[in-house]
Amino acid sequence: MLERLNTFFQSFIAGEQDNEFDGNDTRVLIVALCFQVMEADGTISAAERKSLKKSIKDHYDLDRSKIEALLEAGQQAESEAVDYYRFTSELKRRLDENQRLELVSVLWDIVYADGMRNEMEDHILWRVADLLGVSDRDRILARQKAAERAGQKADGQAGDEQVAGDADAS
Template sequence: MPVLERLTKLFKAHPAPLPPKPLPEADVPHALGALLVRIALSDNHYAVQEISQIDRILSRFQGIGPIDAAKLRAECERLEAFAPDTPDFAYLLCESVPYDTRLEMVSALWEVVFADGALQQAEDDMMVLTQDHLGIRTEDCDAAREAAKLANSLSS
């Protein structure tokens, strides 16, 4: 049997990949943290302000202190590298988390985007992609963006 036929037969023999499983509730904090890290890294600049903001968000979402939030963020930084691409990642969160919580996540993501005082095109593009796959209505996304922008300008 020619090599090309064997290779073709080999590829056809593998079953189709299984659909992704929804994240268990215990993984939602890590998923959120990894997505926050991914947004912060999207402009290829991981600013101290963004890291601090991620810690505050994780502390707020999980009801934990600053040290535990920093530890969780460190775990999320490692996980982010192995997480699925952003649309799949956001879709998993969409399937695992109620709408109100996902909307809070979008607000938190915008807080990270504005934490360093500058909105980069790469961050904006990543947010559009993420919000869409999280299943958040456009008007809710716009309101979350404006609230985060205003909060950042008041704290600067």
């Protein structure tokens, strides 16, 4: 999972080496979306944050203070956003189809980083993928692959894990 995150983030380094993190920096937009996904279940787990930090460190070649600055900029951008559209519309323009699908895959990896998938995370990924122009089929396949990488099962078939929040419906 970390390798996939690293590869994905590495693809956005070109042209953004100044390490000044304004709201239009692709890295900030990506990190902001990551925070939206991580916050969907009401908490940001240490595993989710650690995964994101390591990926940033490995592929942006930033020192600790710059990593923290990028995380802070992404979290600030996320907290100021009224919806996903601010990030997804810009990323849809900047990223090609394969990169948008890869972003959805990375977001699914973050969902599974804490070992649990929440129904709110499912909803956010559905909306984000839709706004990015990623098909339902590709979104579901990305979820299944992320679950496999995390050693979990992705759908609600017998023997699969329950999505957090669905337990009350049983």
